[in-house]
Amino acid sequence: MTFGALPCGDLTVVPAVGSQLADGLLLRAFPNPGRDGVTIDLGLRIPQAVRVSVHDVTGRLCAVIAERPYPAGQQRLVWDGRHGAGGTAASGVYFIRAQGATAAASTRIVMVG
Numbered sequence: 595m596t597f598g599a600l601p602c603g604d605l606t607v608v609p610a611v612g613s614q615l616a617d618g619l620l621l622r623a624f625p626n627p628g629r630d631g632v633t634i635d636l637g638l639r640i641p642q643a644v645r646v647s648v649h650d651v652t653g654r655l656c657a658v659i660a661e662r663p664y665p666a667g668q669q670r671l672v673w674d675g676r677h678g679a680g681g682t683a684a685s686g687v688y689f690i691r692a693q694g695a696t697a698a699a700s701t702r703i704v705m706v707g
Contacts, residue, residue, distance in 0.1 A: 597637065619697035623673075623690050627704035631675040636692055641665045644694040648673055651687050659690075675705060
């Protein structure tokens with residue numbers, strides 16, 4: 595994951611910590627750390643099908659939050675802090691990944707019990 599400054603005329607825009615700007619896809623999650631779940635902001639420059647998933651630190655899939663086409667613009671999703679089997683995810687570090695047809699982004703979150 596790389597974060598860098600993006601030139602914008604005389605200004606320099608630096609993506610916020612916990613987000614990634616990649617080919618028109620922006621992903622942010624808050625609150626971080628989260629206790630009972632997190633809200634996920636997904637920004638798309640163009641309409642596309644996107645899969646948003648949660649993975650543990652070993653890369654194992656914990657939950658699929660959404661997998662469907664979205665219009666361009668800002669989308670708001672919620673992960674309730676549960677894994678795919680329905681139980682509450684353990685405290686720890688997780689990665690939220692958004693994979694679209696033209697872009698992918700990920701962000702790290704911490705869940706506390």
